[in-house]
Amino acid sequence: MRKALSQRFDEEIRFFKGWIDKPRAVGSVVPTSSVTARRMASVIDTGSGLPVLELGAGTGVITKAILERGVKPEDLYSLEYAPEFVSHLKQRFPRVNVIEGDAFDLDTTLSHLPDLVFDSVVSGVPLLNFPVPRRIAFVEHVxxxxxxGRPIVQITYGPMSPVPxxxxxxxxxxxDFVVRNLPPAQLWLYRRPLTS
Known part of the structure; x- marks a missing residue:
């Protein structure tokens, strides 16, 4: 219990420092709660045989929930923009495919994996920090x-969908609306419609 509290405090300090250094790249002053992270990971179909893409991995709270959902570390690709978070993630999750790069430019960031198809995408990217056209382009590219029919699950702290x-x-x-998060979080799903 003491170790878990200590680890949580370390994550919050690291996250707050990241927010101070790059406020546009970090969506909140504190990391996502474990309750929210588990809810986001619940959209993953672990029986699909496909890997999972995580965007905006931060300190790894959602990464941990994805692994606890049953995704093998080798089948998880966690993308993070901030180099200090990347080094932390690589140390904490050595078997996860941690990639430093820009979630808004997946063609470049995932250029070494051009044909890889993912089951679903779990996104902690702070979309509200960007203009609406960039958010729409982000969803379309992801x-x-x-x-x-498979989802992107996106966390946000505003009342409306960040992508109209x-x-x-x-x-x-x-x-979902998760009250047990600071601040309370809204979760949205985006899908490509199934054609009949």
Missing amino acids: LDRIPA PRRGNYTVEHY
Whole structure:
């Protein structure tokens, strides 16, 4: 119990420092709660045989929940923009495919994996820090990496979907409102519609 509290405190300090250094790249002053992380990981289909893509991995709270969901470390690709978080993630999760790069430029960031298809995408990218056209482009490009009907789950702290509906080839669905998060978090799902 004491070790868990100490680790949580270390994560919060590291996250706060990241927020101070790069406020646009970090969406909150404190890391996502474990309750929220588990809820986000619950969208993963562990029986699909496909790997999972995590965007904006931060200190690894959501990474841990994805692994606890049953995803093998070798089947998890965790992308993070901040170099200090990347080194922390590599140390904490040595078997996870931790990649330093820009979630808004997946073609470059994942250029060594051009044909890899993911089951789903778990995103902690702070979309509200970016203009709406970039958010729409983000969702469209990420959806190109997963099968139609499979979700991107996105955390946000605003009341509305950070990616507006009816602006592209995707559907928008409210997934959950998690009070046990600081600040309380909204979870949204984006999917490429299934064609009949």
